[in-house]
Structure formats: structure tokens, C-alpha cells
Amino acid sequence: MEIKTIMVIGAGQMGSGIAQVAAQSGFTTILHDVNKEAVQRGLQGIQKSLAKFVEKGKLSAEEMEATLGRLQPCDDMAAAADCQIAIEAVVENMNVKANIFRELDRLAPADAILASNTSSLPITEIAAVTSRPEQVIGMHFMNPVPLMKLVEIIRGLATSDETYETIEALSRHLGKTPATCRDVPGFISNRVLQVMINEAVWCLYEGVATAEDIDMIMKLGMNHPMGPLALADLIGLDTVLAILEVLQAGYGDPKYRPCPLLRQYVKAGWLGRKSGRGFYRYG
Ligand code: NAD
DSSP, X not given: OOOOEEEEEOOSHHHHXXXXXXXXXXXXXXXXXXXXXXXXXXXXXXXXXXXXHHHTTSSOHHHHHHHHHTEEEEOOGGGGGGOSEEEEOOOSOHHHHHHHHHHHHHHSOTTOEEEEOOSSSOHHHHHHTSSOGGGEEEEEEOSSTTTOXXXXXXXXXXXXXXXXXXXXXXXXXXXXXXXXXXXXXXXXXXXXXXXXXHHHHHHHHTXXXXXXXXXXXXXXXXXXXXOHHHHHHHHOHHHHHHHHHHHHHHHOOGGGOOOHHHHHHHHHTOOBGGGXXXXXXXX
16 A cells, blocks of 8 residues: 555644654645644644754754645544545543544545554454454554654554554654554553553652652662653643553553542643643643
């Protein structure tokens, strides 16, 4: 299959990052969101990120202009008719994702591949709402997408070898290293990561140490580039909570029980960097 156009659904931090990398790699890239402002914010974020690459000499001004020229903002799902690959990156909620995959299945060409950037939700279940489960796959990028090298590829029960091979090759074309995982709750990345983040929140909740000291211990002690609480703020605390709930429901194991402090922060609207406040304050 020749891939010319990629559609990204959801223009939040992940969707805009994926769209940036796709456009930088030469693909016509349609960036869609239900919220028009989110698309504009996404495009502004892309512009800022590309300008930083230019500043650092990693991208020429012409390449930046060409990349921006390949990006098509959009608020109509019907644009899916023009894509060979659709990558969904909306909120971590099964009902919302299922509705989008029903729409994509109806609107995208019959041979198009439908990928989800979900952090934890079952690809098999997402695929089952479509008439083409063999062409549905998990393509889990890491945050921030333009900088992080990994794509975790998740094969649903019905994902065909052909779909897998296309997405593996596409990941490399996007400059990423693919790693493959079976369709289990949280896959590998979040099954391991979120337990650590949740434990750090429990430490804060129990007053064992300050947020700064918890993060310092993991940074300087374990050589992690960011502490778990700062990383949770980057991911978004609503997303962290949603993933832990998927892990808890999927494995039925109390070790995934989200810390009450995390729930409280999400209820307060303290979602991390994207809302200006989480475990730390921003802006
Ligand atoms: P975000 O809150 O930054 O963005 C979500 C976007 O989805 C918003 O712009 C919202 O308007 C849009 N949206 C909601 N419903 C929609 C619909 N029906 N149609 C189109 N757009 C819709 O969230 P994010 O951090 O970008 O996360 C998006 C997905 O990526 C989630 O599934 C998340 O689990 C996954 N993910 C997140 C991270 C991370 O570090 N944040 C990392 C990897 C994967």
C-alpha cells in the first residue's frame, strides 16, 4: 500500500505531536478534532516545536515551511475518505474511541488501516466495532512525540500480518523504533510505568516525602530523566487515572488501585501541565 495521506483524530498533545512527525516525514497530514480551538492550539504547538528544531539547526527553515504546508486542519470526519492511515488520539475513553472507529470504518477507504494511540484500552475491543478488525492496530507513541523514539505496536486478536508489517514500516519511516506487544491491559509501557507513578502518588498521599523529594530520589537515585510526579503532570492526571482504572478492571488486581489523591486532583481539575496545575504549578 502506498501511504500518501495520514489522518490524525484528536489534536491534543499526542495528536498534534503525531501529526507533526507525520508531516515532517513527508505525508500529507489531516489534523482533526471535535474542538476547533484544539486544532488551532495543536497547530500553534507544532509551529513552536518546529521553530525550536530550526533554532537548534536540526531542521531548515524551508523544511519547516514544507512541513507546515503538508498539514491540513479539519473539523469534518468526512476527510477520512482521503487517507490511507487514520491514527486516533482522543481522550482515553472506550465509548468515545468506539464512536470514532465506527465513523472511521464508515468513512475511510475499504483498505485504509485504522490505528489507535490508546495508552491502555483493548485494541481487540476497539477493532470489534468495525467491519475490518484485521486492519485495526495499536500504534502507541510516547510523549513528547517529536522527541521520543519508541512506538509500541499492539496487535489485536484479529490484526493481520499485512497490517502489522505496514505499521511497523511506517513507524520506522517516521523515525521511530517499533516494539511489539500483545493486546493486554496497559500493554508493556503503562503496565510497568503506571504502577510506579501510582506508588509515588501514594507516597505523597501518606506524607512520606514532598513531591520534590520523591521526584529527586527517582531522578538522582535511579537515573530517570524525570521524576514520576513530574512525568504524571506531563502525561495528564486524567489520562493517568484512566489508565490505572483500565489496569485495575483488566487484571482485577488491587495493586493497580488508583490512589485517592490522584482521583481528588482530577476532580479538582488539576490535570497537570495542560491545566496549569498538578503536583506542580506551571505557567
Ligand atoms: P489531550 O487531552 O491532550 O487531547 C485529547 C483531544 O481529543 C482533545 O483535543 C479533545 O478535544 C479531543 N477529542 C475528544 N473527543 C473527540 C472526538 N470525539 N473527536 C475528535 N477529537 C476528540 O490527551 P492526550 O494526552 O493527547 O491523549 C490522547 C490519547 O493518547 C489518549 O488515548 C491517551 O491515553 C494517549 N496517550 C497519551 C500519552 C500522554 O503522555 N499524554 C502518551 C501516549 C498515549
